[in-house]
Amino acid sequence: MARTPKARALGAALRQAREEKQILLRQLGAAIDRDIGVLSRWETGERTPKPEHVAQILTRLDVEGDRFAEIMTLAYGTNEPLWLATTLPEQRRQMTAFLDWERNARRIVEFSPLLVPGVLQTSDYIRAMMTAPGANIPASEVASRIATRIGRRQALTKHNPAKLLALIGQAALTQEIGGRQVMIEQLRHLLEMAAWLNVELRIVPDRRGWHPGLEGEFTLIETPLTPTSLASIVCVGNRRTVLILHEDDDVADYRSASERILGVSLPPEKSAAFIAELIHRMENYHG
Structure with missing residues (x-):
């Protein structure tokens, strides 16, 4: 099969x-x-x-x-055993497939060390990334891409929504993408999302020693295969393409990695307090 x-x-x-x-x-x-x-x-x-x-x-x-x-x-x-899309046509189809998996997900684990995870991004944060020098995204495509990314929230708002475990690196919170005000609004949005019952948001602080998260971002998606079993994929991205893995050993390796990262992350309550304190400092900074 x-x-x-x-x-x-x-x-x-x-x-x-x-x-x-x-x-x-x-x-x-x-x-x-x-x-x-x-x-x-x-x-x-x-x-x-x-x-x-x-x-x-x-x-x-x-x-x-x-x-x-x-x-x-x-x-x-x-x-x-893996799907590496190298041409633009196949990359489009791969993105369509990824969004389909995400929409039908039962559980999503996303580790993002340097950026806010896509499913939790605000429209202004997305726009700032897509219009920054070097982004190389045609102006005519920006609006549709923002809509597509915002649409990913459907996985969290649908009937029987997916459970999201978002593991976010401390550095992702201080990039000031789009400027300070855009970043403040993004951080506030994270706090709002962290209050959802199906969202667990944890911050991975700096100076925690080695852990698998230092090797880069990844997304683990689990979808129902049958009423009693799940199918899982792992997406590992870079600037040019995305690698999708589905073999049991590969998925198990990334599941183990996510558990190790979870072990060095802050609990949800402390993560929310960390973000709230950062918002306070950014709002009151006059440098």
Whole structure:
């Protein structure tokens, strides 16, 4: 059984293309001479079609141009133990897959040493990052990207919301991205989110010695696979791309890392007090 993040992304793309044409599975099956059960398993990611089968489906659905190319990038290496997107089309599909996992998550663990985690960012904080020199984001895309990132909060506000464990490095609180006032409002927002029942926010102070968090940021997402089991992925990002891991050993390693970081973090109450004190100092600083 496949069900890798890339297989799920491919299946979702095929299902979306079919539904947009208002074609039923049985109609598509008859048109390309494929069993409806096979098509269904392809769309759920339980099985992976060969690239030629993907091309056949897309041709039948009149999918052309850039979209055809984007979906075809998902048809290769679908069962590999990691998903490293190196081209822009595949990066777009990977981001779509990540957002889908996040929306359906039961639990999210996010460690962010230098920036406020994306799901907890305010719109002004996001805009400041996206419009800063060197961000290299076209002005025409800023508004839509802000909306997409703000939309990630749906994972925390939906019916049966995900539980979020946010482990935030002390340095992330003092960057003053967008200026002092933007940062103050961002810190206030963190305090508001920390009061939610499904959000546990902990600050990881400096000078705690070595811990796995010093190796960089990561996000661990757990989603229901069956009523009694979970599927998990780990996303590790850098400036150019994101690596998605799903093998049991990899996920277990990052789960262990998150527990070690949790062990050197401040409890929720002390974390909230830490943020409140920082807000007070920033509001009263006259340098």
